Amino acid sequence: MTPSSQNPNTEKENTAILSVGSNSALVLMKLIVGFALGSVSMISEAIHSGMDLLASIIAFLSVRKSGQAPDDEHTFGHGKFESISGMIEALLIFIAAILIIEEAIAKIIDPASEPMNQTLMIAGIMVMGISVGVNALVSARLMKIAKKTESIALESDAWHLRTDVYTSLGVMTGLILIWATKIAILDSLIAIGVAFVILKAAYDLTKKSYKDLIDYRLTDEEVSRITSIICEHQSVYVNFHGLRTRRAGPEIFIDLHLVVDKDISVEQSHDITDHLEKDLKIEYPRANVTIHVEPNTGEHIKKPPLCDLAR
Template sequence: MNDSPDKREAINRLKEQTAHLSIISNTGLVVMKFVVGFAIGSVSIISEAIHSSMDLLAAVIAFFSVKKSAEPPDAGHSFGHGKFEDISGLIEALLIFVAAIVIIVEAALKILGGNERVFSPTLLYAGIAVMGISVLANWYVSTRLMKVAKETESIALESDAWHLRTDIYTSLGVFAGLILIHFTGLTILDPIIAVAVGLVILNAAVNLLKRSFADLIDHSIPKLDEDRIKAIICEHASEYAGFHGLRTRRSGPEIFIEFHLVVPGEVSVTQSHDLADHLESDLLVEYPRANVTIHIEPCNKGCNRCGPFCTYYEKQEKQKQHKT
């Protein structure tokens, strides 16, 4: 079984509260960056405002996706609604990709136009201050998002956290660029920094697209996790003959684990069921959002389905070694 209803409700409430925090933070940053960016006429700050707008949209999508994915299975969705988080990650990635292209094109046109303007020192200070506030706010919110994402295995919150971490680096770049403009007067640095911001955002979008798409097509969970699952099963090797056909996949915060457990023919149905329950409980200790399906099979001595995980196979190998 999965988490208790009370624990699951607490997890879902925590996810929604954290996603809501991201919405509030991004809304404030978007307004500040657009106001200051247009006041100065800085394409790098405006590009950061566009970036934060995408983060805001991503936060809104994440908020609604975690609410939807938290809904229990129903007649039309017997495996739950976890894929809503994967879909949200894909939509967020596409939006970020478009934003990056717009930023790069606009900045490139500014560079090719060669029209430099003088920035007001007072407004330039305001731009530097806004970028500094953006770095601090996004650092706090992204750290919070990532912590909750890891605790709840939420790809939607993790995607949102990565967006904000990307924003930290780009905001730092704009922050440093504005300081350089202040001391050197080279306003051409403004669109050059904007191009760099766009390229960083583009890279983040591509990585997120890959991950979201992998989960949507039921990609297996990482090999390290599959090896750990095998190790947990093997801790009870003395109680069964072997296992085979391990399959895994992820659906939003949920993971699905399936395998065939081969037991000696003389083991009763009750004993086999108890063993399956025990294995499921052990797996849920490390993977609390797992849905475990175990198919019990009687052992047909001499087959090769279980391979090195078969205790009968292991005994045969030891006998061969002993004879040699």
């Protein structure tokens, strides 16, 4: 089976497993070299990657759970397991940043008496370079599948790894500067800089996951596209109103009121809504569409102005 023909849930799970594997290897390498070198910035990066590893495991479990069919206890599906995953991952990132800042400040107050081993510094620079390359490739793959499957868990994981790319670059640059200048305090200062980058990523992820959990509507671009699709059918109905949207992980929910000619049959009304629902699902395959049909009583003569804006 080619990647393009894989079941979306299988593709998501396989991509999540790839992230778990790559993070496991990177954490191990960074910890070994970081402790051997005594570099707080490198150990901080190992902590960051460790949180990424835990986040990847959570992402894998959440995409597996969210892919399950609705059941008696979850009649609207399991999509919000991915949103919960995003909140947990954000909390882990916050914790990682606090630990990094605490360790860096402690090392500034009580610096190491011996300089870093030059040979180990070269090994550390090489490990950071490997981390940059691996995370750049894996994060690109994660983001591609996240956008394709509308998975917030994989998107969160992708952003974690993208952040790791930048922080690894920062640590690698710092090690090069320390190797060249012998100014050891740069190690702690870079670690604090890494922590603030991580805090920003955690804030963005918290905001995105929180919106899903409180049923925040879809983005302006998505609502505009949904409106445009509805308006493409305006020749067969009188008006529409009450459009509402929300997201639950990879699932999105769309409901609206459709005003039709009062003289058409129930079968004709059903055909109109069925056609509209199918067109919406072409654009949004994981959409759950609910359309309430209303007869035109003379109060809905004009087409909605949104249709003019959506052209």
